[in-house]
Amino acid sequence: MEYFVQQLVNGLTLGSIYGLIAIGYTMVYGIIGMINFAHGDIFMIGSFIALATFLGLMAIGITALPLVLIIVLIVAMLFTSAWGWTVERLAYRPLRGSFRLAPLITAIGMSIVLQNFVQVTQGARVKPLPPQIQGGVTLMDGFTENGPIVVQLSYMQMIIIGTTLALMIGFSLLISRTSLGRAQRACEQDRRMAALLGVNVDRTISLTFVMGAALAAVAGFMFLLLYGVIDFYIGFLAGVKAFTAAVLGGIGSLPGAMLGGLLIGLIEVMWSGYFTVEYKDVAAFSILAIVLIFMPSGLLGKPEVEKV
């Protein structure tokens, strides 16, 4: 029981990270109907920016942890947004309205570019960051046949889950209340009509990428804090899993992406906890396949009726 609760907490933490990345996939898919393959790598870029900012702040002598965390978060969000905007501007906008495969190929190309750019400029070796936030609250403690077990909710997990919740609420409000959100939803429905009604479609799409990238940056920073190790390749797996989360929740749906992220995180952690760690990725990928085959509209998505 204690073990299960601990895994639950860990799973929710990991799931929050996946959920934040998944929102980027789901928003972009909703608005231009393409899988932004480079999004996982934007997440990776975000974590590198966070790392460099963190080390930079330490180097110039700012060490008050709460201040550092906030500065890192803001800097990472801003700078990663620039990356998200640039990727869209260079690789997707010139191909808007073009053939379906072209933006997919440029997306894969961009993903390769980002990975290798980081590898070339920052080196291929992993970057370990010692844990920065220690301690936590003990939720339960008990005994199992293997000895005592303590269920802990660390401060780090609290920060991750709390930040995710706050951002989710903020973004939901942004989408539902502001004119930007309205423009976004209009573009999702019918881009041409939205343009005719005076919505600046290019700008709306760019802002979608910017928002997705900002959330991915937060996820990147959280990932860095949680695991303490990043390299140029973390974007691929995290990206595929976050995409799985987006699909599982129903692509195009923001709460769906968050829910899907939490589920994928839980499944992965539970699988590692109770079965084999080696096959945890297989579990995530299998769920992706199963969901798409049997429930292509996901948990919270709208079913698609085939038009004849």
Place this chain on the structure above:
Amino acid sequence: MSDAALPTGFAVARVAASLRDAAVAAGLAAVLAFFFLALRTDIATGGLTITTRWFLFGTAVMLVFFGRLLLNLFFFKRGTGAERAVVAGAAVLAAGIWSAIGAAGFGAGLRSMLIGMVAAAIVVAILALVSHWRGGGAQAAGDKALKAAGMPRISILTSWLGKALFAFAVILPFFFAYFFPKQDRQYIDLAILIMTYIMLGWGLNIVVGLAGLLDLGYVAFYAVGAYSFALLAQNFGFGFWLALPLAGILAGCWGLVLGFPVLRLRGDYLAIVTLAFGEIIRVVLLNWYDFTNGPDGISGIPKPTLFGLEFKRGEGGFADFFGIAYDPIQRFIFLYYIIFCLALLTNFVTMRLRKLPVGRAWEALREDEIACRSLGINTTNTKLTAFAIGAMFGGFAGSFFATRQGFISPESFSFLESAIILAIVVLGGLGSQIGVVISSVVMIGGIELLRNIGFLKQVFGPEFEPTQYRMLIFGLAMVLIMVWKPRGLISTREPTAVLKERKRIGADMVAQGEGH
């Protein structure tokens, strides 16, 4: 300059706009590059350290500024000759000064300044040439004329290109052995590599190009072929020629097994599920230690023989049998001809299938699945055949890969491989056989050429390793080619049946598969 007749205010406004634009681009580059070029984190004793590289950062920002400015004046906004000359001069001078600053620490200021200026001048000259060649206002008219005359011309061109490439491919090993006796092994090895990608591209072309099914996990079948051959050889002592068809058939069966559940998915969803399957197979290969030897891979895979003759030194070998001197190159030539024949087989079967009902059904499926169903075509079976046949050729290529390397491990079958093969197919032009050849040669051959660029080392110093930029350049090329030609290099479609006159079909008519 005749442009002097223009009101000066107009020119100033244009230059100012170009300058502003270039400044914005440079600013953006500065924002993007700051954390990656200006700062670098490294592992050191006692944790991570952060170092700064201001010179590199400055170079990148300056490159973007002047690059954008020159592009603006030469292409996008088309400045006058005087404006171009001034900006070009400024760029060359800035390059020189900047090089001198950078090199000052090494005490070689003047030489660096010269090198920087010459390099910048060369770039400007190339820009000017390309701009001139694309020819100002006449361009639109020229494009139209090209379009009108283009179709038959391209047709003749590609048909001759195909023949010429085929002829060259036939004599290729001897060509290199004769003209480049020192490097023949290297070149033939590269030719084998390119030929493998051509074969993989042709195999995937059946699935993506003809049937319009987006497969991002093609490497799975490549892996199944390679592992089937390796395991058959290791456990049952099968030779190459016996294991090759078996491996192909096994890969084809895997195509059926994986294809069956996923083929009702559309477009992007199909792509992502095939990607997932590809990764599942890789992870299983990596972790099923008893069966696949895990990350250590399988070694000692037998080499192919020519009717039982091995390519080895001494008694009973190929050279001994024919009474010629042994040379290790013989084995490479033999391998080259094996993959050449396998690729030809793939091409032959594909061309043949296109003209059979199944091939037409594939293309019809790509055009409109619902119409196919209304005509009584079993779309599931049709998709499955495309998937399985594509997989089978992937399996053949996989066994060839295994026998060529003599060693395989899951590392060789990552998603990146799938992406490269798909990129080859799409960049070449979906459904175009010759397009696959061109893009394989350009992408694979071009990337491998980087290994041989020695002079860059002289410019950038001995630590400079051009090969580490391979994938970066590959990715950039993917993006640029797609933006330049979204339908790929050869994008017209050849009809499979003709009543009176063979007309090629323009790319804008041809669909790219379901879900768009």
Place this chain on the structure above:
Amino acid sequence: MSATSPATTGVRRWEKDPILTVEHLTMRFGGLVAVGDLSFDVGRGDITALIGPNGAGKTTVFNCVTGFYKPTEGRIVMRHGPGANDALVERVTQSAAQHAEAGGSSVFLLERMPDHLISNKACVARTFQNIRLFGGMTVLENLLVAQHNSLMLASKFTFGGIFGIPSYRRAENQAREKAVYWLEHVDLIDRADDPAADLPYGDQRRLEIARAMCTGPQLLCLDEPAAGLNPRESAELNELLQFIRAEHGTSVLLIEHDMGVVMEISDHVVVLDYGEKISDGSAEEVRNDPKVIAAYLGVDDEAEIDIPEVRADISHGKQPAAGEAGGDSAAGGGQ
């Protein structure tokens, strides 16, 4: 417009020798009842028109008949060979089978069959409201794809074809002859080697009919074949349909808004409104049915009965209504 009554008026073939029987057909999408408890017959060798205001559920009926939708309830029977064969129909219905054969005639329960078998085995071909041609393939290729199943057999499921066996070559030549035959009859022989997407709209409509005929159907379902045609093209379409019926004995079921076409060539007209049948009979009977007039004039302000030219324009540009799935966004195949 004076409707010329077809020679067969009064025979009421759909009662004695139906080729297709739709019984108690109901199709629900979520809470929406697109078609409710609809029953009608299509006579063998008849041209039957299914008419009704926009959103009446006509295309949904088509999609159920051709297997693109699985009906929520109801039975759809297709009969090969003469007579109603009621005993055989009952037998199949009781069994779990999709079709049964006895004494040279067979019976198919379309609601149990997947779409491709409905075309392949039950010999029902269709066209689409928003034309669905293989735009990137030539006109000739379009017609060869339509003969897929017979060619597939002849090529011994590809294994023979890949080695070029003579019987396949013969079959391919026959297929080409059949394609040429239809190209001549729809007047597209000069454009055989052009991509289908290059044809003007009216030609695309005719090509789609030719393609459907190449599957060798016993029942041809046409979804608004005259939509977007000018009066001359409409008249040619009438001739084509008469020719198909006379020369090939193919029964025709068509959805049409153009009353000129409907009244001139239909032997039998079924009128739908809000997914239910409101009238059923010969063209003359339906035309004078007060319920039909009410439905058209009362519900739809566009005076559908009287001004065919105006209506052709309206129906061309109309939006698909709730029950009638069919995105007009995809109709750009002609451009």
